[in-house]
Amino acid sequence: MNPYATEPDDIPPSDPYADLPLYGRYHRKQNDFRIDLRHVNxxxxxxxxxxxxVIDLCDENARIYPADDGGRDVFALGSIIVKSSHLHKQRSTIYGNIDFSYADANEIQAIAIAKSFLKDVKVPEIYFAGKIDGRQVLIQERLPGVSLAVAWPYLSQAQMESFKNQARGILRQMHSIKPTNTCQFRSYVVPDPKIRSNGRIQPLECDILFxxxxxxxxxxxxxxxxxxxxxxxDDDRIVGLIDWEMAGFFGWKRAGEVHRRLRPHDDSFWMDLYEPDKLDP
Known part of the structure; x- marks a missing residue:
């Protein structure tokens, strides 16, 4: 199968995401839902x-990632991605209600930084971040292409190696961007004052980073x-990078430890992305 196929009719029933045709695959179409640009931000x-x-259009059929209690579902609606908890009852988790406003502010600022140096890799435009009916909502551009996780089962070993090397190249570009302020403490781009207690990240990640x-x-x-x-x-190239809410200023080794110990890996091939000897080309 073509790893970069996006049409549901081209996806075999055996595909791991066959029951989620909107997940990780997108090609722009004329009849896609598009936002009214007058209301951007x-x-x-x-x-x-x-x-x-727009939120009212985000029902279970459009949901591509269901969240746990206290989190936000992710919806694919035509040309946009929506993060919202509106299908969940408003209730507290063991941490209380998680305030995603810092996560969204961090994503916005991190994307602005990324745009300054990622010339051949697209990052999503943010269309709205704010409260709707008391819930924090983020609406952003849906990037065309296929998630590498979705394409992975259909890649050759050479293609896998190429994508890992491309990802390391992106990491090296990021590593060249240093904090502009004089404070040299590890931090998200927009610090969350309650990050240790609000349940946004796992306790182990908090320990590793802070x-x-x-x-x-x-x-x-x-x-x-x-x-x-x-x-x-798409076409054997990394063309986009999404989900910047966890971005910040950290050392290579520190980010690598989070990657190895906490980020999901369906294939162990991806775990050594941050190996120390990969910092240099």
């Missing part, structure tokens, strides 16, 4: 009413969630 009453109407002396000699910009599901590919 607007918080006016008219805009909020419009974005609420315990001990909380600094690294090689602090640099890191995506911090560079899994195969967040890489968008």
């Amino acid at each position: 607007s918080q006016s009453n008219e805009a909020l009413s419009y974005w609420a109407s 315990s001990d002396y909380n600094t690294d000699p090689d602090m640099s910009f890191m995506h911090n969630d560079l899994t195969d599901s967040n890489l968008i590919v």
Whole structure:
């Protein structure tokens, strides 16, 4: 099978994502849902009413990732991706209600940084981040292509090696971006003051990133969630990178430890992405 196929009719029943035709595969079409550009990043009453109407279109048929309690579902609606918890009852988790406003602010600022140096790899445009009916919502561009995780079963060994090398090239580009402020403590791009207690990240990740002396000699910009599901590919190239909410300034070794110990890997081939000897080309 063509790893980069996006049409549901081209996906065999044996495909791991055959029951989720909207997940990880997208090709723009004329009749796709498209947002009204007049309301992009607007918080006016008219805009909020419009974005609420968009949320109303996000039902279970459009959901591509169901969240646990306290999290946000992910929906694919034509040309956009929506993160929202509106299909869940409003209730507290053991951490209380998670405030995703810091995650969204971090994603917005991290994408702005990424745009400055990722010239051949696209990052999504953000169309809206704010409260709808008391819930934090993020609406962003849906990048054309196929998630590397979705394409993976159909790749040759040579293609797998090529994608790993391309991903390492992206990591090296990020590693060249240093913090602009004088503070050299590990941090997200937009620090979350309650990150240790609000349940956004696992306790182990919090310990890895923010315990001990909380600094690294090689602090640099890191995506911090560079899994195969967040890489968008087409025609043997990485063409997009999504989900920047965990990005921040961390050392290579520190980000690598998070990657190995906490990020999901369906294939052990991807676990050594941050090996120390891979920092240099």
